[in-house]
Amino acid sequence: MLHLRVICPSDRTDEVVRLVEETVGTTHLAVLTGAARKPSGDIVLCDVAREAGDVLLARLRAAGLDRSGSIAVENVDLTLSRSADAAEEAAPGEAADAVLWEHLAEATHEESTLSATYVAFLAVATMLAACGVMLDNAILIVGAMAVGPEFGPLAGISTALVQRAPALVWRSLTALVVGFAAAMLLTAGFSGLMAWCGLFERSMVEADRPNTAFIWQPDWMSFVVAFLAGIAGTLSLTSAKSGALIGVAISVTTVPAAANAAVAFSYQDYAQTWGSTGQLFANLGGIVLAGTLTLLAQKLFWAVVRRRPSATRRPRRAG
Known part of the structure; x- marks a missing residue:
């Protein structure tokens, strides 16, 4: 699994949440309203199956979130969650074969x-x-x-x-x-x-x-x-x-x-x-x-x- 932290302007939070929810293989979605200070805005957190990570990153960048806010990605070595298991099963392909182009x-x-x-x-x-x-x-x-x-x-x-x-x-x-x-x-x-x-x-x-x-x-x-x-x-x-x-x-x-x-x-x-x-x-x-x-x-x-x-x-x- 990958862990994403997105800082976005408050008026674009709903758009970011929608992009996350519409991407196969995502879970553990959380929104911290007004938590970001530099740049200011909201923080959107989520986990995504590695094989679906490139799709989500491409959509976030296409929406300009790397310019108006920030996108950070971390590898998650261990996740004990039935929801995470379901997300990995739903994502296409295998994690070992996935390519994160970014x-x-x-x-x-x-x-x-x-x-x-x-x-x-x-x-x-x-x-x-x-x-x-x-x-x-x-x-x-x-x-x-x-x-x-x-x-x-x-x-x-x-x-x-x-x-x-x-x-x-x-x-x-x-x-x-x-x-x-x-x-x-x-x-x-x-x-x-x-x-x-x-x-x-x-x-x-x-x-x-x-x-x-x-x-x-x-x-x-x-x-x-x-x-x-x-x-x-x-x-x-x-x-x-x-x-x-x-x-x-x-x-x-x-x-x-x-x-x-x-x-x-x-x-x-x-x-x-x-x-x-x-x-x-x-x-x-x-x-x-x-x-x-x-x-x-x-x-x-x-x-x-x-x-x-x-x-x-x-x-x-x-x-």
Whole structure:
């Protein structure tokens, strides 16, 4: 279940109550008259089944409540209520399959912000991966993959393409391009520092490195793995199962490829540089394509589900 708190002007309270009552899957409706102070007005509280949440949020935003008041949404971990059980049964589809587009757009917007913290995480992850490729250490590579924050902008691009939000596309692309450029530049400098300290040597770059050679030898399997990871990551975001993102992070070689490209370039090994760059683009492209297609499939799925049972009903008393 989701818990909604709507602050609205007093003269629009009846309209908000009507929207809540007419949406399948809502319950526990309460109105606190004159309780809001900033902005001033009434507070309308209700619970809604997750699978019906996107419909109600879309109607409230279409009515302009996000501009004249506010709309807040919280996840309810436990609700002991026969009325809540009935609301979930009445809502179309399953809660695990539900997509809250407003939440997804907000989450990807935050994750796609080019910030000092984002660049720092990406740079540190790339430097860790540089150590991994030079030492041919798969454990360091996995650790670097887990630290990298690049899935946020990639998900932002997919979401923006499906939602037709060009501003979010450019925001995500900026975070992705600038972030990787800065991380690779810093990693090249880090590589020079490590060489000056005697910890990195050219022989490390030219060695066979059986555990990490795949990083600069892209093939169709690289794209397939990235595509599957993109599907899993997108499903993780839309179903609120964020724990799966760790598995997604350590299944694609975006950060290691960027690291190897930077290190190889610093040693003038341009064959590895181009190979690693190809691996990087194959992974980025596969994730974005998979994420976009997954979101389109989910959008189509919910359009079909909501056409079967009616998305509205006659006003009823909340209980």
